[in-house]
Amino acid sequence: xxxxxxxxxxxxVALGISISLEKIPFGTLKTKVGKYxxxxxxxxxxxxxxxxxxxxNYRGFDTLGxxxxxxxxxxxxxxxxxxxxxxxxxxxxxxxxxLYTGCRLLFxxxxxxxxxxxxxxxxxxxxxxxxxxxIASGFLLIYLGCRERRISRTASNLAESLGGMVFVxxxxxGLVFGSYFLLNFLPKGTANTLFSAGIIPIIYVAxxxxxxxxxxxxxxNLIEESQ
Amino acid sequence: xxxxxxxxxxxxxxxxxxxxxxxxLISAVIAAALVSLIASILFxxxxxxxxxxxxxxxxxxxxxxxFIIAIRRTKRYEE
Amino acid sequence: MSFLNSYIYYIGAFGLILIGLYIILVKHNLIKVIIGxxxxxxxxxxxxxxxxxxxxxxxxxxxxxxxGSEHMVDAVPQALVLTAIVIxxxxxxxxxxxAIRLYQHYGTLNLRKVREQRW
Numbered sequence: 555x556x557x558x559x560x561x562x563x564x565x566x567v568a569l570g571i572s573i574s575l576e577k578i579p580f581g582t583l584k585t586k587v588g589k590y591x592x593x594x595x596x597x598x599x600x601x602x603x604x605x606x607x608x609x610x611n612y613r614g615f616d617t618l619g620x621x622x623x624x625x626x627x628x629x630x631x632x633x634x635x636x637x638x639x640x641x642x643x644x645x646x647x648x649x650x651x652x653l654y655t656g657c658r659l660l661f662x663x664x665x666x667x668x669x670x671x672x673x674x675x676x677x678x679x680x681x682x683x684x685x686x687x688x689i690a691s692g693f694l695l696i697y698l699g700c701r702e703r704r705i706s707r708t709a710s711n712l713a714e715s716l717g718g719m720v721f722v723x724x725x726x727x728g729l730v731f732g733s734y735f736l737l738n739f740l741p742k743g744t745a746n747t748l749f750s751a752g753i754i755p756i757i758y759v760a761x762x763x764x765x766x767x768x769x770x771x772x773x774x775n776l777i778e779e780s781q
Numbered sequence: 782x783x784x785x786x787x788x789x790x791x792x793x794x795x796x797x798x799x800x801x802x803x804x805x806l807i808s809a810v811i812a813a814a815l816v817s818l819i820a821s822i823l824f825x826x827x828x829x830x831x832x833x834x835x836x837x838x839x840x841x842x843x844x845x846x847x848f849i850i851a852i853r854r855t856k857r858y859e860e
Numbered sequence: 861m862s863f864l865n866s867y868i869y870y871i872g873a874f875g876l877i878l879i880g881l882y883i884i885l886v887k888h889n890l891i892k893v894i895i896g897x898x899x900x901x902x903x904x905x906x907x908x909x910x911x912x913x914x915x916x917x918x919x920x921x922x923x924x925x926x927x928g929s930e931h932m933v934d935a936v937p938q939a940l941v942l943t944a945i946v947i948x949x950x951x952x953x954x955x956x957x958x959a960i961r962l963y964q965h966y967g968t969l970n971l972r973k974v975r976e977q978r979w
Contacts, residue, residue: 556885556886557886560882560885560886561882563885564878564881564882564885567878567881568874568878571874575867575870578870578911579866580866580867580869580870580910580913581866581913581914581915582914582915583914583934584911584912584934585934585936587936588912588934588935588936591935591936592920592929592932592935593929595935596922602921602922602923603831603920603921604920604921604922604932604935605831605920605921605935605938605939605942606831608935608936608938608939609939609942609943613939616943617943620943620946620947623947623950624946624947624950627950627951627953627954628950628953630954630957631953631954631957634954634957634958634961635957635960635961671834678921678923679830679831679834679919679921680831680834681831681942683835683839683942683945683946684831684834684835684838687835687838687839687842687843688838690843691838691842691843694842694843694846745922745925746925765946769843769949772847772953773843773846773847773850775957776847776850776851776854776953776956776957777850783864783865783868786868786869787864787868790868790869790871790872790875793872793876794872794875794876794879797875797876797879797880797899798879800883800895800899801879801882801883801887801892801896806889806891806892809892809895810895813895813898813899816876816899816902817898817902820902820905820906823869823872823906824906824909827869827909827910827913827933828913828917828918828919828933829909829919829933829938829941830919830921831938831942832905832909832938832941832942832945835942835945835946836902836905836945839945839946839949840898840902840945840948840949843949844898844949844952847952847953847956848891848894848895848952848956851891851956851957851959851960852891854960854963855891855959855960855963855969856963856969859887859888859889859891859892860889860970
């Protein structure tokens with residue numbers, strides 16, 4: 555009965571979607587604001603990657619909202635899982651020598667790769683979110699491979715808080731220097747160099763630290779079993 | 782070119798149906814990670830390299846990892 | 861054949877949305893419902909990126925000084941989808957933590973049995 559109603563609902567939704575697909579032709583330019591950002595983006599912001607310029611400079615307030623949502627999810631997960639009663643420690647065996655040494659060798663290389671991606675966010679494809687996810691994958695390797703070395707909890711909390719505070723402080727400095735929140739007040743520099751595009755590299759470094767330590771703390775709260 | 786794209790889309794839809802049908806939850810999670818991986822390849826073919834990188838790092842790796850950790854703390858088989 | 865050429869990405873994205881909706885509506889296990897939520901999320905992101913595609917366009921990055929700005933793909937949907945992917949993984953993590961607490965409290969993850977026991 556429930557399955558028949560669900561399939562009927564899905565057929566109605568599919569019919570409605572296929573009727574409205576005629577109005578969306580595939581492969582034509584549909585908005586004017588996209589054309590404006592591509593034409594004027596390089597002179598106004600100094601960044602070469604237009605997607606980074608849109609995420610940090612033209613739509614910077616939405617990125618602040620997204621960082622807040624990620625923060626609330628991490629806090630909520632920590633609060634829900636801390637109040638529960640654990641099942642007691644399961645007896646785990648320590649990892650073999652090859653796995654342990656391999657994890658310890660790979661971990662700094664993964665950190666360097668993630669840092670490279672979020673520093674060059676305004677020049678090549680990449681940015682804060684991608685680099686932060688790669689750093690969190692490095693921490694996942696440590697939690698799975700060698701459990702005896704723990705990442706200290708105060709250091710990850712400190713990195714997360716500092717990243718968020720730097721973002722909001724730079725926005726408030728925009729209010730001090732010019733007219734609006736998140737104004738691009740540093741000099742633009744020459745394009746295609748590392749120190750260019752105003753405040754965009756600084757914000758992406760802060761976002762990279764924050765997202766990386768937040769995802770690592772989410773995995774830490776999920777793995778931690780007892781007490 | 783169109784043959785490659787339609788083969789990838791067909792594989793993605795088959796993997797999504799498999800994620801719905803499997804009773805072992807870990808197999809269903811791996812099918813969902815395969816859907817994310819093929820979506821990341823399609824993002825690259827649609828000329829969006831930033832989004833492809835984000836989907837490959839977050840959707841295919843971290844989502845599967847937190848699902849498997851959560852399944853390990855609850856039941857493994859759907860009843 | 862030309863119909864397939866121009867609409868293959870839309871078919872893939874809407875297929876994923878319909879399969880994700882079916883999993884959420886019909887299945888009983890809570891973790892399977894959360895897997896369906898993830899599949900639905902991936903389908904919506906694929907649809908948004910395929911709307912912003914321009915024929916014979918290229919990625920919106922001025923990597924060399926001589927590249928012109930005509931024939932570039934729309935940059936605004938890519939920025940929105942970047943945000944949406946990260947928010948999707950945050951929602952999945954919070955939903956899984958609630959599922960773990962539900963299992964510790966009721967002893968089962970079957971939604972029909974949980975609905976029968978009130979307190």
